[in-house]
Amino acid sequence: MLTAKSGIKTLEKGSVVTPDGFQAAGMHTGVKRKRNDLGMIYCDVPASAAALYTQNVIQAAPLKVTKKSIAEEGKLQAVIVNSGNANACTGKKGEEDAYTMRNAAAEELSLPEHRVAVSSTGIIGLDMLMDRILPNIKHLDLQMDQEAAAAFNQSILTTDAIKKSTCYQTVIDDVPVTIAGSAKGSGMIEPNMGTMLAFITTDAAIEPDMLQLALKDVTDQTFNCITVDGDTSTNDMVLTMASGKAGNASLTPAHKDWDVFVEMLQETCEDLAKMIARDGEGATKLIEVQVAGAADDEQAVQVAKTVVGSSLVKTAVYGADPNWGRIIAAIGRSGADVDAGTIDASVGPFQLLEHSQPLPFSETAASDYLMQDAITITVDLNVGDGFGKAWGCDLTYDYVRINASYRT
Amino acid sequence: MLTAKSGIKTLEKGSVVTPDGFQAAGMHTGVKRKRNDLGMIYCDVPASAAALYTQNVIQAAPLKVTKKSIAEEGKLQAVIVNSGNANACTGKKGEEDAYTMRNAAAEELSLPEHRVAVSSTGIIGLDMLMDRILPNIKHLDLQMDQEAAAAFNQSILTTDAIKKSTCYQTVIDDVPVTIAGSAKGSGMIEPNMGTMLAFITTDAAIEPDMLQLALKDVTDQTFNCITVDGDTSTNDMVLTMASGKAGNASLTPAHKDWDVFVEMLQETCEDLAKMIARDGEGATKLIEVQVAGAADDEQAVQVAKTVVGSSLVKTAVYGADPNWGRIIAAIGRSGADVDAGTIDASVGPFQLLEHSQPLPFSETAASDYLMQDAITITVDLNVGDGFGKAWGCDLTYDYVRINASYRT
Structure with a gap:
């Protein structure tokens, strides 16, 4: 499907690994009883990073760690995510656990620690089951195929009934540019980032500050416009990584196709936002x-x-x-x-x-x-x-x- | 039960007809299928009146009429209430209907029209069944007994599961002063006056502006502190009538027992507020x-x-x-x-x-x-x-x- 205006098309089978440079993995470690509970997105080059976080005053430990990682140089190469435990209201121990998760992932990937982001979702106030997570990080099987993307999608879910993924492509500077997203969210969803996580990958070339600018605008009209139950979680995060591997000229508002990029990002986020709303806990409509x-x-x-x-x-x-x-x-x-x-x-x-x-x-x-x-x-x-x-x-x-x- | 501090006691069997000067009635007219749907409180002297209304921008017709009645001289002798139909979003016809209800009640009671207030609760946007209400106003059997108060209580309910009534008494200036209240409310309840009606009678001597002052303070700490579902209705009203028949010196903040009166009003309103919260639609706790x-x-x-x-x-x-x-x-x-x-x-x-x-x-x-x-x-x-x-x-x-x- 091409939108007439801007030549953006949906890639029906696209996922977070479709943009050039990205791999994903997801697995079951035992934090949750049955379903996948640990996942990772990896980029083979340092990717421009942009993120938005919950507006709740009470913020979970992983948010603190991710903010610190991005603050270092605005680049990420991986995000490690667990579900089943939010690592929120877990005090000093929780913060240490989040750093330990980050650093263990960085070591496994031979990356500087600040190139890794951490995200968690699940029950608030329980200590992380680090003995299940840590030894399994090395078993995360990063791949570029749809199965790996699906395994990642599964690993970030809690009460979600459906997986949430979308992918768009357009041409900028004569090269294909792709954006994809994977999200979770079902309850505690409220305008201004309820309990939801969204991970967006793109191969567009764009500097971190420009990516942040686009993400903020788009989030205000998409993720911040959904509500399930009026509650706002402690863990919400929208994280975007841009590998730059598409090879377009770096995107800024001065670029002739800036609006096309923003529109594609908006379609990605609106798709995910609507999927989250549709999958509101118990929802039928x-x-x-x-x-x-x-x-x-x-x-x-x-x-x-x-x-x-x-x-x-x-x-x-x-x-x-x-x-x-x-x-x-x-x-x-x-x-x-x-x-x-x-x-x-x-x-x-x-x-x-x-x-x-x-x-x-x-x-x-x-x-x-x-x-x-x-x-x-x-x-x-x-x-x-x-x-x-x-x-x-x-x-x-x-x-x-x-x-x-x-x-x- | 006497509160040690201020000598306020609960009258277990008290009701809106317990304060000196008040009568009540309630009956079934057919606006609702089975239960009472038309009620009245009457005072045999002009009573000081004070009222607070929903903060919703969309306000039902009866609110307009009641405001107009009270604005005239700050005195009321009756309020006529129906349930089953909110007379909200009913346009000019709805406003005419509310005036017609008021004026018919005034005529039946041989009162000036502005001595009567009107209140409605129920479905929004349906025309009032005036052919059921009007011919029945003359059949409202005003009495001073508990049966009449119970019939009134019943007549203001919609989805409520329980009747809500309370009564307190104290001694001010060596005379007994009584306050009683009757309320409805169950859904569309939110801080700042959700769908709730409360009618409070007292035989205290107090001028309308002083009564309004006390009511505002107390409402902020009682009715405005309850929520059932976050929705605020178009019809909410707390209406207080003070007959003055107790014979105390007129109450103002300068009166030595002003605080006792306010505390008694507060206990009345807090009781009703808690009953409304407890009776929230579907609530078990x-x-x-x-x-x-x-x-x-x-x-x-x-x-x-x-x-x-x-x-x-x-x-x-x-x-x-x-x-x-x-x-x-x-x-x-x-x-x-x-x-x-x-x-x-x-x-x-x-x-x-x-x-x-x-x-x-x-x-x-x-x-x-x-x-x-x-x-x-x-x-x-x-x-x-x-x-x-x-x-x-x-x-x-x-x-x-x-x-x-x-x-x-």
Whole structure:
């Protein structure tokens, strides 16, 4: 699929190892009972690195270590990730463990320690099972094939039901440039980086500061626009590594194809963000809320996030109930500038509200629409030109089941 | 029960008709299928009135009408309430209907129209069934007995599972002064007045502006500290009527017993707030979160609200899982000034965290504690002297069931 505008195409079978220079691995060590729990992405050259972290004041040990690694020279060659244990609220011991993981991986790969990042996800406050992780680092079987990428994808999951991966390619400076991403995230997801990890690889040539610039912009419109349950984790991280092996001229906003690169990064992140929202704990449906006519773009996103995060909207979508009352109530409490008399709202093709007044619509047809597995709610506030989107999921019995018994 | 400090006692069998001057009624008109859906509180003299309303920008028609009534002279003699239909987002017709309800009640009671307040709760966006409500106003059988108060209590409920009523008495200026309250609220409850109605009667002598002053203070520490699902309704109202028939000297902050009156009002509102939280849709447990050591009282409440409103904390409590990781994660994202290394947290008598580090505790005993129907979580941030409380409930399968099928 080519997007007409910029010649970006999806690589259906692409993964984090598709961009030139990257390998991956994933394995089971016993931190979790059955599924893979240790993974690695490796780049055969020092890659420009950019990262964003949770906005929670309580941050897990691996974040501290990764920040320190990147601060050194803005380059990474590997990230080691475990699931099953978040290594958060584990005090000095946890920090030592995160450094030990990093340094052991660096030694195994014959890299300077600061070229390795560390990431963890899972239960908070339990000591890391270092006796399972450490001896297994040398068994991580780095490969460039799809199986290795799939094994990595699997290794970063916790309560996720599906693997999350995407890949795009375009041509910049007459050479193919590829971006791919792999993510996890399912619960404790909230605007501003809930419990989610995303690892993005690209072979684009780009300096670390430029990569950070692009990543920040794109994250604000993608990962920061999803919510599952309003909770924000201690461990979230979006990490991007650019090998430069594509051979394009180094990307900056002055490059004629900067926008193409940013758009491709945005498509990558939006895909992963939507996959995370769709895979919200217990979710049966992806909900996209589009808000137009807000005072500005920021307020549009604020309204979209409030609607998609409302427990009452989420349960109504689960119950296939076109209950616009809950939509307008969420809009009204969003804190954005809203005129109580000018709100239009639709669920899919069914307009339910015009200027805040109910329109006649077929309840049965609208309910049928809501039984689909991807729902769009569109809102026009009619007060300005701001536009924004947010993504979430329905709230179901299974969300409760999963979270009432997470540790048992 | 007498509180040692101020001689305030609970009247176990008291209700909104216990304070001198008040009568109540409740009946079924057919707006709802079976249960009472129309109620009234009446005062035989013009009562000082004070009220607070939802902070949602979208406000239902009855709020507009009640504000107008009170603005006239600060006195009310009756409030007419229906459940089953919120009369919100019903446009001009809805506003006309609310005025028609008010005026019909005034005519029936031979009162000036502005002495009557109107309140509604239920589904948003449906036209009021005026043909059921209007002809029945004359059938409201105002009485001073407990049956009448119970019928009123019943008439204001929607998805509530329990009736909510409380009553306190003290002596001021050598005369008994009584305060009672009746409330509804179960879903769409959020700090800052979620979907809840509370009607408070007292025979204290107090001017409207002083009553408003006391009500505002007390509401900030009671009704504004509860959350069920983070949603805020279009219809919330706390309405207080003071008949003055107790015969005390008119209460102002200069009166020696002003604090006693405010404390009694606070106990009334706190009782009702906790009943609302405990009766959160699908809830099996009341959760109280107490936060000490915050930078100030406001931040303490902010942290308490964030913890008690966290879906992950709520599901953990439902699952009797002493998962302090979710508690500290919520604290970290609360926006309050927090030192990531100084947080203490306990669940009931079990201290789980000291200076943000896990303590050894009996998981079984803590889990047993969480199986009780009233849970206290205490937090000390150790950064200042601020203290605050908030109340909520667990998140259960039944919350989803109720809200996924509210209209069907």
